[in-house]
Each structure stands twice: as structure tokens, then as C-alpha cells.
Amino acid sequence: MYHIDQRSPVPVYEQLARQIERHIVSGDLADGQKLPSIRELASTLRINPNTVVKTYRQLENEGLVSSRKGLGIFVSILGMDLEGSRDSLFAELTDEYVRKAAGLGMEGDQIVQGLTRRLKGEN
Amino acid sequence: MYHIDQRSPVPVYEQLARQIERHIVSGDLADGQKLPSIRELASTLRINPNTVVKTYRQLENEGLVSSRKGLGIFVSILGMDLEGSRDSLFAELTDEYVRKAAGLGMEGDQIVQGLTRRLKGEN
Amino acid sequence: MYHIDQRSPVPVYEQLARQIERHIVSGDLADGQKLPSIRELASTLRINPNTVVKTYRQLENEGLVSSRKGLGIFVSILGMDLEGSRDSLFAELTDEYVRKAAGLGMEGDQIVQGLTRRLKGEN
């Protein structure tokens, strides 16, 4: 479900938070839905439970989830502009992608073509 | 010339190495060309010379540059498949991009459309 | 356990890496075994922790060890041809030895005899 790269310099809790954030913003995780328990998620991803705690705390600080003692962690996005957030995150992703591809000497059309080909599984 | 984000979790020496790598692989820095001296680059980027040393050492381990005492650091890509490296790096970038966008609930066509729109500056 | 010659032109971190490499390749340090912590080894050898970091980093680049944050550095030689590495290292040592002895005017038999005598402690 989630993909963790232990060797990445990006902290594990950060990688996880960003992935969950995308799932929430995409609507994949609906409002009010319960997230996996800390122990369960830690066990599944083979990471330290403390790391999951940190992830959930961060998401809570960002106002994406809220914890209810004894019950668990729940998606909590009342009144949030989901579509706006999604577009904003996608714009960030895209800019980073274009910037790095530009560093490889590629320009607009080439990037689009390269992406299209890759999506078709041609290379 | 190079852009360092001090707040990124990616180490400074790694950010720098990846940017120089792209410049080399893109052909922007030709074989045999001299890179900026350690002290000069450190001064320009306002980072410690040791950090630049670490960057150059990493590039040397990757076989992209070679250092000559008293002379400097030079691009050294004899017998390297530049085009292959470029394609490989682009494929990595693209896969990461697609994976993250997929987390936002987007599929192939939507991603291409979103990228195209962004490149046209429509949003 | 390890012996560092501060006056040698060979960098301290390199001396240490080569000695640990031999211990690993010889099987003295088994796969998965934990190496001494950076601070501990630095303290024992009376060198700066950063120097040990450099040693461990080099061994990691060579694929002999792998580090896990908060846990330590571990021997990691999955799928490595240990015996081949050992033979290769021994061949290097031997060639260097023979080359230098040849510079002293000694030939095959004399070298073997000299070595044998020295091993017996006769001189």
C-alpha cells in the first residue's frame, strides 16, 4: 500500500505523511474514514511504531486527520478545499519534475513526449 | 548556477552532486572540462569547502569526474553511455512523478494533460 | 584490534578500511555482524569520529557494510564472492611483494626462501 525507501534522506515519517496526504487529498481516503492503527501500519511497513506516531502527529498538525482516544485516527477534512489542495500538490510535483528534466537538457515538448512514451511502457 | 535548499532533507552535498551530474549527463559540461575549484564553488554557494569536497568525492566514486592534485577536478566520462545515463535518469524522474501523481488519484491521460497545461503556464 | 600508523602517507581512514576489509573477507567478521560504533572505534583508536565515518562510508560504497540509522553499521556481503575477493586481495599483496623484492635483486626461489626463513624466525 505504501512504499518506504529506508535509504532516502527524506525521513521515513515524512515519506509516509506525504503519501497518506496524497491519498486523503485524492479522495482515496474519505472524510471520517479510519486510518490503520499505529501498530498495524508499523508492522506492515516494518518500521518503528514511533515513526508512525510521528507521521500521524504531523498529519494532525496539518489538519488532515484527528485522533480520538481509544478509537483511532480518522480523516478529518471538514471544509477543506480538496480539489484546490490536489491541484496545488500536483503543481508542485510537476514543477519539480520539469525542473529536474530541464537539468537533463530537455524542454517542454521532449518532456511530454518522454512521459507519454514511458506511460505506454515503450521503454 | 547551482541552487541549494538548506531546508531540504536531502543533504547539501547530494543536491549539488545531482545537479552537477545532470549537467554532465546532459552534455552541458563536456568531457575533460574543468569544474570550479573547491574553494571557489564553496564561496559562491556560501557553503563550507568540506561540503564541496564531499560532492566532488561522490561524483568521483560514480566515475563522472576525476581529480588531479594541484590541477583541479575534471569531467571524466570516457566510455560512458551518456545517452543511456540520461534516459535512465529521466526514466527514474518520470516514474517517481507518475507514482506520486497516481497517489493523487490521477491516471495517465490526466497526468499528461496536467503537465501540458502547466508547461503552457495556464495554471 | 586495529593498528593505525599516523606517519604513513596512506590516509588513516584508508588504513582502517583496508584492515576491516580484510577482516570481513577473511570471514573473521561474519555477515550481519555489527561493527563497533563510530564513537567507540574513534575513542579506541584515538582518532576523530569523522575519520571513522569516512572509513565506514568507504566500506559502504564498496558494498561490504550497510548502515542503519540509530542501530549501527553491519557487515553486509549478500551474494558476494568472498573466496574470490580473498584470492584477489592476496594476489595483489603477493604481486606487490614480489615486485618490490625483485627491485632488491631477488628472484622467485630466493624470495620464497627468504620468506620461509623469516616465518621461522631465523632472522
Next chain:
Amino acid sequence: MYHIDQRSPVPVYEQLARQIERHIVSGDLADGQKLPSIRELASTLRINPNTVVKTYRQLENEGLVSSRKGLGIFVSILGMDLEGSRDSLFAELTDEYVRKAAGLGMEGDQIVQGLTRRLKGEN
């Protein structure tokens, strides 16, 4: 004639000095014999003339050669115990060899056997 490893941490002038020392001690270079001129040796080995100067100066400090202005550098080993020096240098070489091989888990007999095999070109 002489073999220089530019990537070695051992300074070039030191590598060269040790090789010439061995040639002198072995009798290969007899007393009074003229060494190659600085420019000639530098040109042959493709190193900086200053480096050869440093080598010759070091050998002079060790009392193995003496320079005569306008004439050149000459082997000068009057009254030296050549055989003793040779044995001493060989003992050093051998001890270093045995120590490193021991680090690979090899003991006396194995080392002798390995050396013999290598000399016969069997591996």
C-alpha cells in the same frame, strides 16, 4: 624501468625514492654510477621535474647518492653495509606482507604456498 602510481596516496617522489633505493641496495646500480638526469627521468616517467628533484634530494639526505654540480647525481655508498641494508629492507617487506596476509586469515604455510603458486603463474 620505474613504476609510478599517480593515484596512490604515497607521494610520487617517495614511490620513486624507494624504488631507486632498492636498485642501489641490490647492486643493480653500482657505486659511482650516474643516475638519469632530472629532466630525462621526469620526461620518461611523465612526472614533474620538481618531483624528481625532491626524490634525488631525499636520497641524498639518506646518504645513498651525492650530487656534483654540473655533472649529475651519482650513487655514493662508500662504506655502506649493502647486504645488511638489503636484508633489512627485505625483512620489512616480508613482515608487511605476512601481516596483511594474516589479516586475510592466512597462516605461514598457506602464505608460502600461495606465493609459490603465484610465482609459477598458476593463478
Next chain:
DNA sequence: GTGGTCTAGACCACC
């Protein structure tokens, strides 16, 4: 506690 990064500043070898 662990490893990892970064800074500051020193000294060395080579050109």
C-alpha cells in the same frame, strides 16, 4: 544511544 551532516580551521602534497 546510534549514524549523518555541516562548519571552521588547520596542515600537507603537488603544480
Next chain:
DNA sequence: GTGGTCTAGACCACA
């Protein structure tokens, strides 16, 4: 001037 090594000491992330 160049790169290379080492020390000292600080701060961070992870377990």
C-alpha cells in the same frame, strides 16, 4: 594556486 586529510565541535534524525 590546487585537491586531500584530519581535528574539533555542533546539530539533526532515528530507535
